Amino acid sequence: MLSLAVVNDSKVIGDLSVWYTGMKDSVEIGYCFANEASLKGCATDAVSSLVKMLFSEFHVHRIQATIDARNKTSQKLCERIGMRKEAHFIKDYWSKGEWTDSMVYGMLLSDLELKN
Template sequence: MYIETERLIIRKLEWEDLNGVFHIYQDQETCQFLLHDPWTEANKEQNFTEMIEKSDLEIDRAVNLAVVRNQHVIGLFHVWYTEMKRTVEVGYTFSKEYSGKGYATETLKAMIDFIFKHHDVHRIQAVCDDRNVSSEQLCLRAGMRKEAHFIKDFWNKGEWTSSFVFGILREEYKR
C-alpha cells in the first residue's frame, strides 16, 4: 500500500522506520489516550516487530502504516476489520511536533478515500477516549459523524474511561 497526498506519503512500515516510530511512542503525552504505555528502549523492537507484521488489510485483516513527510515518520495509521461484516476501524497517532499543521486531517481523509475506493467496506469507524479533544475534532473535520458517547465503558491503564464512536458509511461519503 502506497498513497501520496499533497504533502505526505502513507505506506507500509519498513524496518528503517523503527526509530521514527519509537520517537512517537516513547512520549508519555502522546500515549496518554492510547491503549498501551509509552515504549521503552527495552521493548521497542518487540513492539515494532508486532506492528510491522500487520502489513496487509486483505491477508492480515489489519495494517499498520507509516505517515511520512520529507523522509521522516511523523505519524502512524492503523486499519483493521471489526467483527461486523464489511466494517473497519481506524486509528492514528502523530508526533506532537507535527500537531496543528493539518497532517492528521490530510491522512484520515486520504485513507477514508482509499479504503472506500479499494476495499469492499460498508462502514469506517473510529473510537477514541472522550478526553481526546484533538481526535474528536479530527474525526469531525474528516467528515465522520459522532454516533455514540459511552460513559466509563472501557477499563484502561487502571481507570474506567469513556469513549466516543465516529462513523461514516460508503453511501454518505462524498469524494
C-alpha cells in the same frame, strides 16, 4: 490488520491502522501522531486519504473509530473528515490509571460523498 507509517520529510510523524470488525465490509481505523505534527493538517490529510482509499479501493461499507472522550483533538479530526459521533459510552475503558469514557465515530460512503 494493516498498519501504515505517515512520513514527512523522511521522518515518521504518525501511524495509521485499519482492521476488519466482525461485521461484513466494516472496518475500524486508529491513528496516532507526534506532537510536532499537530495543527499542521498532516493528520487530517492522512486520515482523510485513508478513508477515501478504503471506500474507493477496498469497497468497505462502513468505517468507524473508537476514541478516548478526553481526546478533543481526535474528536475534531473525525468531524473534519466527515465522520459523525454515533455513541458515547460512560466509564467503559480503563486507560492511564482511570476509567474513562469512549466515543464511537462512524461514516458510510454516502457521508463522504455529501462532504465533497
